[in-house]
Amino acid sequence: MSGMNTNVDQQKVYGADDIQVLEGLEAVRKRPGMYIGDTTIRGYHHLVYEIVDNAVDESLAGYCKRILVTIHADGSLSVDDDGRGVPVGSHKSGKDAMEVVYTVLHAGGKFDGGAYKVSGGLHGVGASVVNALSSRCQVESHKNGNQYRQQYERGIPQTPVEKIGPTTRTGTVVTFKPDLDIFKEPGMAFDFNTLSNRFREMAFLNAGLHICLKDERTDKKADFQYTSGVAEFVSYLNESKKAIHNEVIYFRGEKDNVDVEVAMQWNDSYTESIYCYANNINTFEGGTHLIGFRGALTRTTNSYAAQKNLLKDYKDSIEGEDIREGLAAIISVKVREPLFEGQTKTKLGNAEVKGIVESLVNEKLADWFDRNPSPAKTIVTKCVEAARARDAARKARELTRRKTALDGGSLPGKMADCQERDPSKCELYLVEGDSAGGSAKQARDRKTQAVLPLKGKILNVEKARFDKMLSNDEIKMMISALGTGIGKDNINADKVRYHKIIIMTDADVDGSHIRTLLLTFFYRQMPVVLEKGFIYIAQPPLYRAKKGQSETYLKDEAALTEYLLSTGLDSFKIKGKEVAIADLRQMILNIQKFYALLKASSTKYDQDVLYYLLTKVEKLEDALRSESALKGAVSDMKTWLQSNPSLGVTEVTENIAEQDGKVTATINTVRYADRKVTVVTSDLLKASEVIELRNLWKAIQGISALPLTIEQGATEHSFEDYNSFFEHVMTSTKKGIYIQRYKGLGEMNPEQLWDTTLNPENRRLLRVTIDDAVAADETFSVLMGEQVEPRRKFINDNALMVKSLDV
Incomplete structure (x- = not known):
């Protein structure tokens, strides 16, 4: 009996009483990942898509022409559409129909095909799940000439469905704020760019639908409406590339209740950008519609090329991958x-769709080729060139394919492989430079960690054809080391030898460039490795701090500040006030955050104007309500600005007006050659950065107001502003500490490299994922492609967002 557990009677018996039934929306809050994927920033944005998808379904049914999405300053978001409005009135369940839609799972109008012929929301869970995962939600329905409203908290109705009054419009307005008890990651907020990318895609797929996105936190606004729909989508994809024929090929057809739209255009790049959708859902894993399209494309192009004798110099037929190059x-x-x-x-399974798409593409594309012989010849010529390059690349590929130890092959000479053969336990470090590579080889754990040093910058594969890419030594080494093969149709992801491929470069502009080139290679040539989450970026520390015999590695500037404050505040005391060390430390961190946010806000406001309004105007709310009060505040501010020479203000003018009960001050600040205009209204207090600045200022003053005097040993220091106090503290805390800033990995000896970047116990890794394939494709094309103008525009549009610049 020695091997048996004799304590069965002490264990809890698993019986009928242990089976739980979760009522209503309780299941959603208990297991949110089952309904929205996860509770990270991705799931946070998925809530928006669920509500917007409902509005788009109204558009597909022919009733909705406009959708307005507004991000509010308090972190909530509203979706306003002009569709038919959510049904109201008594439901057979005994509740109002609106309450049923927003509180009962699997309740909706998309099951019998009556209210919606086509829709993406199939399960009737979208609206109710969003409601369940929101700390508050309000639904307004404009229907039958009346406005109705109901409010909820965490999915529970707080009011009955109320009839508010008459209305002349129709539609639904849903306002919700995600529940931070569910979405617990710090700093979770709606991202304007993430939402705008998604809504642009939706507007392309639904020709004529107007989607407007407004951000009240920043006053950003984006409007999306495309009369030509998917044809304009293709033009957008090719914006940063050079099209080889002017006209976008577009055709549409319907058969057996399946509506098909196809748009296509070839460009001079070497990668395909083919995206397929079913009922507006991005089926990025493909499916029957993609299979049908690919089959018809290959057959029709080969047939036309043979018929017109365009393959006379090329004996073989051109393959699908040749035709899709640059498409x-x-x-x-x-x-x-x-x-x-x-x-x-993410993958469409309807078998009948394959034949419908195939026959439509066969017929329409053949017709387009016949009517456009000149561009058709250009397209076929490009396909033949791709086929020749493929033949040349086939031989090069054989050379790069990793041979196993059994057939006498070997890994790249510079590479130090690991002993482990289970890929899930193996890591490959791609290290910038032979020096850092040498240190990494000495420092690594030889059992599980392999190191491949890369010399210089690898080839930019965005600008190079496949055969040229395979002649690059660094790329050949990587392909050989990874063991997956190369080429989209030849990669076997199951053969990848390392489930952690870690890019390790210096923290400078060259290191960033090498990292970008490597990511471009993986995205374009081995996307499956990225999709499986095997690519990581090492985060080596920026600083080493040594005090006496102890040393600490610090990842960035913020970590350095935290370290200095945790070790050097013992000698500081605020005169005349007992303040705990922890509170003093938090005050100093808040000062740092305040001035950093103030600087970041300078893209919208003159930071000195904003500083004055937030810190020196008592009862700012009252000052913004009346013209005379705001005039007085602005007058005092002008005096302050011009009496502080260090601010460099040479001129201040203002224009204050009141209209419809709203006071507006337009303040024009001139510093030497620079000019900054700041518009001040009561809306200023709703901006998210202003709310945060006021909270930080309040917290700082709660510890000690200005002027501030500190006792440091036998010495006293007085400060008229918090920034001077912060700089004094940071300078003082550095005394007696040796701080080294690492510019390159080669500056670390093997022991340091192990401690900071290789040791799984201490290191920090950043996993690379692709959340939005269309946006990723566009970014790589803009930043790494041949076209200069889109890159210049990108730099101009984003220049003010740069936090630090290494030149």
């Missing part, structure tokens, strides 16, 4: 009863 295409299908493979709806 940007959108395939959008609308299906009555879509069958998606898997829970995530």
Whole structure:
């Protein structure tokens, strides 16, 4: 009996009483990941998509023409559409129909095909799940000439469905604030760019639909409306590339209740950008519509090339990958009863769709080729060139393919492999430079960690054809080391030898460039490795701090500040006030945050004007309510600005006006040659950065108001502003501490490299994911492609967002 557990009676018996049934929306709050994927920033934004998808379904039904999405300063978001409005009135369940839609799972109008012929929301969970995961939610329905409203908290109705009054419009307005008890990551907030990318895509797929996104935190606004729909989508994909024919090929057809739209245009790049959608859902894993498109494209192009004798110099037929080189295409299908493979709806499974798409593309593309012989010849010529390059690359690929130890091959000479053969336990460090590579080889754990030093910058694969890429020594070494093969149709992700591929470069501009070149290579040539989450970026520390015999590694400037404050505040005391060390430390961190945020806000406001309004105007709310009060505050501010020479203000003018009960001050500040205009209204107090600045200022003053005197040993120091106090503290805390800033990995000896960057116990790794393939494709094309103008525009548009610049 020695091997048996004799304490069975002490264990809890698993019986009928242990089976729980979660009522209503309780299940959603208990397991949110089942309904929205996860509770990270991705799931946070998924809430928006669920509500917007409902409005888009109204558009597909022919009733909604405009959707307005507004991000509010308090962190909530509203979706306003002009569709038919959520049904109201008594439901057979005994509740109001609106309450049923927003509080009951699997309740909706998309099951019988009556209210919606085509929709993406198939399960009736979207609206109710958003409600369950929001700390507060309000739904307004404009229907039958009346406005109705109901409010909820965490999915529980707080009011009945109320009839507010008459209305002349129709539609639904849903306002919700995600529950931070569910979405617990610090700093979680709606991202304007993430939402705008998604809504641009939706507007492309639904020709004529107007989607407007407004951000009240920053006054940003984006409007999306495209009369030509997916044809304009293809033009957008090719904006940063050079098209080889002017016209976007577009055709549409319907058969057996399946509506098909296809748009395509070839460019001079070497990568394909083909995106397929079913009922507006991005089926990035493909499916029957993509299979049908690819088959028809290959057959029609080969048939036309043979018929016109365009292959006379090339004996073989051109393959699908040759034809798709440089092709940007959108395939959008609308299906009555879509069958998606898997829970995530990323692959379409309807068998009938393949034949419908195939026959439509065969017919329409052949017709376009016949009517456009000149561009058709250009396209086929490009395909033949791609085929020749493929033949040349086949031989090069054989050379780069990793041989196993059994057939006498070997890994790259510079590489130090690991002993472990289980890929899930193996790590490959791609290290910038032979010096850092040498240190990494000495420092690594030889059992699980392999090191491949890369000399200089690898080839930019965005600008190079496949055969040229395979002649690059560094790229050949990487392909050989990874063991997956190369080429989209030849990669076997199951053969990858390392499930952690870690890019380790210096923290300077050259290191960033090398990192970008490597990511471009993986994104374009081995996307499956990225999709599986095998690519990581090492985060080596920026500083080493040594005090006496102890040393500490610090990842960035913020960590250095934290370290200095934790070790050097013992000698500081605020005169005349007992302040705990922890409170003093928090005050200093808040001062740092305040001035950093103030500086970041200078893209919208003159930071000195904003500083004065927030810190020196008592009862700012009252000053913004009346013209006379605001005039007085601005007059005092002008005196302050011009009496402080260090601010460099040479001129201040203002224009204050009142209209419809709203006071507006336009303040024009001139510093030497620079001019900054700041518009001040009561809306200023709703801006998220202003709310944060006021909270920080209040917290700082709660510890000690200005002027501030500190006792440091036998010496006293007085300060008229917090910034001077902060700089004095940071200078004082550095005394007796040796601080080294690492510019390159080569500055670290093997022991330091192990401690900071290789040791799994201490290191920090950043996993690279692709959340939005269209946006990622565009970014790589803009930053790494041949076209200069899109890159110049990108730099101009984003110059003010740069936090630090290494030149």
